[in-house]
Amino acid sequence: MDKNLISVIIPVYNCQKYVGRCLLSVINQTYGNIEIIIIDDGSTDSSLSVIKSRDDSRMKVINSRHRGVSIARNIGIENSNGDFIFFIDADDFLESDALELLMKNQNGADLVIGDFKKIREGDASSGNARVFRESKLLNKRDIIDYVKKFLTKTNKFPLFDNCWGKLFKAPIIKENKVFFDVNLCTSEDLAFNFDYLKYVEKVFFLNKPIYNHLVRDNFLSASLFFQKEPEELFGYRKAFNSVLKFFENCYFGYDIYFNVNKEIANAYVNYTIIQLIRCCGQITEKNREKIYKFIRSLVNETRLRHCLRFYNPLKGDSKIIPLLIKLKFVMMIIWICKYKARKRYKILCILH
16 A cells, blocks of 8 residues: 555645644654655745754655745645645644555545544534545545535535545646646635546545644634735635536536536525625725725626525525625625624624
């Protein structure tokens, strides 16, 4: 089994508090035939010093300007030599036998996914076990059925949300030029996974936590925070094109409108609601006008207004926000979303 080389790709940006733990968890893997590709994405803290203190002959450090995680991961792919590729975020860490278990269960699968633990202030909970109660080999039909469930309740079916914790076949990535979209600040993992799934026949899910994911339910998390423009949070609008292409590939040109278009439209609205809440939670005196203009543009978006017709809220889903979008009541959308953000993320939102 050890004859297969695994390229472990770690993008690092200002993560001095956690990167040491991450690296040790990779270095100490029971599966030894690995190369560790670290892309320092222009860190301004002591991350690079911590990395250099974890000396290992299998490590390769590549310095990069701060251009974002997608470019960093693409650099990692381009510099990898492995038969398989594994992504890990610098603030996360692995169980000691993670890579060994993934390789043992790789037989016949184009993608192997291990369960993960969500680490939140010392607390841990399973990420995928609520979906699959046991390890399972998914064929193409199973994958399609799972994705349809994901589209009905995106936050309950996270199997393809993230790129980390998964064992990808390097030839599939490189031969089909599957790379991360450098223009996306959010949902880049979702787009990458579905671009990859187009070439996948079987996926194996391992019902054992092999990956520990640090969850920061506040605006220190890059997935919740926009730095320059509100549009940064709405990467799903482009990423969903990859989901659509996945289904087009599965149905070989069959008119997919009657099969999945409604489900995709429903998910599109769900993602819009989630990101509106995150966006409005960051309103300040300085960016208030910018956010107002963006939301005013968003509620007039042709695609979103089309998708609203197929929105089918389940228990716990918002009914008022889609209605306000339909009515184009921008200020009420901001007020409701700001309130929900304060309640959900326990932050102080400022709006004068």
